[in-house]
Amino acid sequence: MSREDGRGSQVGDRGSRIGDRDLDAAIDRAVREMLDVEAPADLRGRVLDRIDALSTSAVFGTSPVVSGFSRKLWWLAGPVAAAAVVVLAVFAPWRQTAPHVEPSVSPPIAAVNPVPVPAPPTSHSPQPPRTAPRSGSPVTTVALPGPRPLPRGIEDRLVVAAVAADADHSTVIDPLAPLAPIAVAGTHPVDIAQKDIAISPLAPLAELQIAPLSPPDRRN
Amino acid sequence: MWADPSISRVTVTEAADAATALDLALVRRAQAGDTEAFGELVERNRRAVFRAALAAVGSAAEADDVAQEAFVTAFQKLDGFRAESSFKTWLLSITWRKAIDRRKSVTRWMQRMVTPVHSSETGEEWNPMDRLAAGGQSQEEDLMTSDLQNRLKPLIASLPKKLRDALLLAGSGDHTYDEIGTMLKVPTGTVKWRVSEARKVLKHKMTSMGYTDV
Numbered sequence: 001m002s003r004e005d006g007r008g009s010q011v012g013d014r015g016s017r018i019g020d021r022d023l024d025a026a027i028d029r030a031v032r033e034m035l036d037v038e039a040p041a042d043l044r045g046r047v048l049d050r051i052d053a054l055s056t057s058a059v060f061g062t063s064p065v066v067s068g069f070s071r072k073l074w075w076l077a078g079p080v081a082a083a084a085v086v087v088l089a090v091f092a093p094w095r096q097t098a099p100h101v102e103p104s105v106s107p108p109i110a111a112v113n114p115v116p117v118p119a120p121p122t123s124h125s126p127q128p129p130r131t132a133p134r135s136g137s138p139v140t141t142v143a144l145p146g147p148r149p150l151p152r153g154i155e156d157r158l159v160v161a162a163v164a165a166d167a168d169h170s171t172v173i174d175p176l177a178p179l180a181p182i183a184v185a186g187t188h189p190v191d192i193a194q195k196d197i198a199i200s201p202l203a204p205l206a207e208l209q210i211a212p213l214s215p216p217d218r219r220n
Numbered sequence: 221m222w223a224d225p226s227i228s229r230v231t232v233t234e235a236a237d238a239a240t241a242l243d244l245a246l247v248r249r250a251q252a253g254d255t256e257a258f259g260e261l262v263e264r265n266r267r268a269v270f271r272a273a274l275a276a277v278g279s280a281a282e283a284d285d286v287a288q289e290a291f292v293t294a295f296q297k298l299d300g301f302r303a304e305s306s307f308k309t310w311l312l313s314i315t316w317r318k319a320i321d322r323r324k325s326v327t328r329w330m331q332r333m334v335t336p337v338h339s340s341e342t343g344e345e346w347n348p349m350d351r352l353a354a355g356g357q358s359q360e361e362d363l364m365t366s367d368l369q370n371r372l373k374p375l376i377a378s379l380p381k382k383l384r385d386a387l388l389l390a391g392s393g394d395h396t397y398d399e400i401g402t403m404l405k406v407p408t409g410t411v412k413w414r415v416s417e418a419r420k421v422l423k424h425k426m427t428s429m430g431y432t433d434v
């Protein structure tokens with residue numbers, strides 16, 4: 001505990017007496033001693049060296065001096081970049097690929113069955129077909145190329161295109177049977193006699209009697 | 221024989237004005253690309269910059285780093301200096317921001333985590349100001365130093381930061397109250413109040429502790 005004497009001085013627990021001025025002076029001395037460190041003499045040289053390096057890096061496009069703002073930017077950019085990578089890894093569309101479907105060797109959609117054409121009921125012998133059907137099975141099987149790992153959407157479109165191309169080139173179609181000649185009977189004109197045409201006279205018209213209108217009827 | 225105090229005050233003001241004018245001339249040359257002129261600015265202001273950094277970070281080595289970084293930053297931003305204040309005030313503002321960043325930096329936080337508790341005997345938090353308070357004196361010098369000084373330094377180091385910063389900056393003798401106000405971004409009156417409050421707290425602690433002699 002401390003107490004003040006009548007002259008404004010303060011007395012400590014140990015009984016020592018010291019005035020405000022002495023305390024202020026002691027505080028000033030303590031502060032000066034705490035800061036009594038001489039600034040480095042080579043500070044100027046080091047600063048100029050760094051400035052030279054800065055100018056050089058500006059010429060060559062490098063930046064050896066990292067400012068405080070740049071460091072803060074890196075502190076912010078690091079977590080943001082990491083979060084962006086995680087989001088891309090989770091939600092990127094290339095991660096949502098469906099299970100790969102192995103294409104069959106001979107897809108049934110590529111097989112075409114030729115329809116038999118009935119022979120026409122004529123005595124003419126049909127001409128030989130210009131294109132002979134292939135020997136063996138009447139069903140033509142078109143083999144697609146081997147399986148290739150393709151993205152799903154692209155794979156579907158390729159299958160459709162392949163089927164259309166193969167049907168055009170490898171399906172055997174029997175030629176049509178020759179048509180039988182159509183016979184049309186000749187026309188026979190019928191003679192029309194004028195005597196058969198008779199016109200009967202019209203019946204005489206009966207006379208019409210119209211009574212004159214009465215006056216009340218005329219008003220209406 | 222009594223010296224007229226008004227005469228010395230005018231002399232100090234004129235010297236400060238002359239220094240400001242010289243700084244401004246050097247700044248203009250540096251803005252035009254004269255690196256040596258900027259080197260001269262470093263030489264003229266290195267003491268004030270270093271002391272300001274030391275008051276904030278409490279370590280000579282870190283104050284050296286802060287001072288160097290502050291000068292480099294000042295050079296990079298030199299084109300933006302509009303001479304609305306003196307170059308020294310502008311430079312000290314940059315220095316103080318750098319020093320506070322350093323004081324708050326993650327590096328120092330990590331250092332605090334891995335460094336053994338310095339004042340474990342007293343149970344107090346490790347404080348970089350303790351190094352400043354110790355002053356790097358030898359045991360023999362400590363014995364020669366007055367007991368009051370040895371008691372005051374730890375008390376100053378343990379002051380709240382706002383009071384301690386104002387007291388150290390004002391007590392260094394390198395900065396005016398106006399410059400300190402600009403650095404701390406507070407009015408000059410607030411700086412004076414903080415210095416006065418710091419002294420009051422120290423006196424109260426000293427009297428409550430007791431002391432041997434002066």
